[in-house]
Amino acid sequence: MATLTPTAPVPAAPKAGPRPIHGEKRDAGRQSLVYLFLLVPMAALAAAVPFAWSTGLLSWTDIALTVGFYLLTLHGITVGYHRLFTHGSFKPNRPVKIALAILGSMAVQGPVITWVADHRRHHAFSDKEGDPHSPWLFGTSAWALTKGFWHAHMGWMFEPRNTTNEERFAPDLLRDRDLVMIDKLFWVWTVATFALPAVLGGLITMSWQGAATAFFWAALVRVSALHHATWSTNSICHMIGERPFKSRDRAANFWPLALLSGGESWHNSHHADQTCARHGVKRGQIDTSARVIRLMEQAGWVTDVKWPTPERLARLAAD
Template sequence: MSTAVDEESGTPQRGPKSLLEGRRPIPAHFTVYLFVILPFLALLAAVPFAWGWGLSWVDVGLAVFFYVVTCLGTTVGYHRYFTHGSFKAKRPLRVALAVAGSMAVQGPVRHWVADHRRHHAFADKEGDPHSPWLFGTSPVALARGFWHAHLGWILDRSLTNQRRFAPDLIEDKDIRIVHRLFGPLTIVTLVLPAVLGGLITWSWFGALTAFFWAGLVRITLLHHVTWSVNSVCHMIGERPFAARDKATNFWPLAILSMGEAWHNLHHADPTQARHGVRRGEIDISARTIWLFERFGWAYDVRWPTEARLAKIRA
């Protein structure tokens, strides 16, 4: 049985009901820092690097393509499908979503799902792994909470108990394989843009710039968009639906997050396949699920109904 540690007392806990299941090994934790810091440094270098040279339309096209694929792998795959069961997927789609989500470099699928299910179980309360409200409401406490929700929690070595929060994925043979392949898929998501950039431009320089823009910069942009849903979308925005926590809608993030920034509705009714339900609320992830349904790859989709929405309107 896995060992966990109580967050307050530091005493060991055992059993499937504990929140944690030990700590991330030091080599794995080092890679977390690596893939937080290196892409961020690439983003800081982006403006001087692009000033007059080093950015082509090939780089832009590849960056947009890989951003969309890996973002949807996170939003449609990791989040709406694996975490919340907003729809059912046939096996090829299920595996493809797990692979695309892994290529976003936000952690192996079982870790991500366990963390997010724990987030919903304890939203904005003790036990939530990334609430910005855990330290109080003073300016200093909110600044500390924002840092914790946006990035600080990722740098914690503690691992959420998968046996408690993701037992279905532990039993899924396909997902066990994809989970173990997170390392190789991380290499693929960095190397493949460089290979394509080199082949399209037929130059080593094209490979280098594609690696920079469609690899490093794309990953860090997606990281901070996703992390902003954890931080900004629990602090700033509208609350048109009655959620039991502080989740909000923050429209400036709607496009880049593929609809995840309509976060208030999601927390009010987490299993819905569509989060942006009011007029003008663009939800690219929901439209993608709709396309999967039309092609017959997804079924039993949990679309919101007017009767259901009426019950949760604030």
């Protein structure tokens, strides 16, 4: 079977040269923020069920805000950070580009240029040395795969030297003034993603309790739930699942994650055809991110969408 070659600017693995794959070691302050914004929401997620059971503090307002912010920031990552900025699956107008970059930033998974550089490096070295988060870097024994799962799922973010050279892997984004500004203002979008649910919860219920529970559910729990949905694509979807298309790595389709991940868990399909705007290319494969792109295309907000045409799918399945 043949694999389509992506047309987005994902660099090939370098043979040698003065521009290293990895960047400098993260400074202590930035590494501390990684711990803060990953572990605090995770603690809230772990406490969510016993908290709701013991206090009963989960209202329909909390549920609506949690689902709403989850969907907005999820598609900021999947449609914006991933399919647009990393792979160039479509061309947006300027307001859509800016909105997607901000919504992706509000998922608290890192500034847009950093995220894209990491992900392009992942594709350049997928499941080989140089991949920032492959679960297959330590061997195939039970212990090696346990270690690999932890590394792929979230451990790689705690390694201060596992940074990516943005000049090498995201030079196009570094030339975009809008994205550079949004990248620099990542702290603003982080504050907003935690503050807005609390403000809205307080205003809707006209109470401090409403603000506090909305902050717990629609900010902390929602951020961590989305973190794990995204990280599962790096870990689970490179370990188990179906591989109907040929790719040069172990990316697999894992259907149970399709809805929570916005269609990102059709990962084998994506790695086989990286620039395609739809990852769930077969009938019945849920891909809400592709639906969002389709709606924007119908509204005239995006153009040049790379849809999975019969010819494109035929090349994927060719021997």
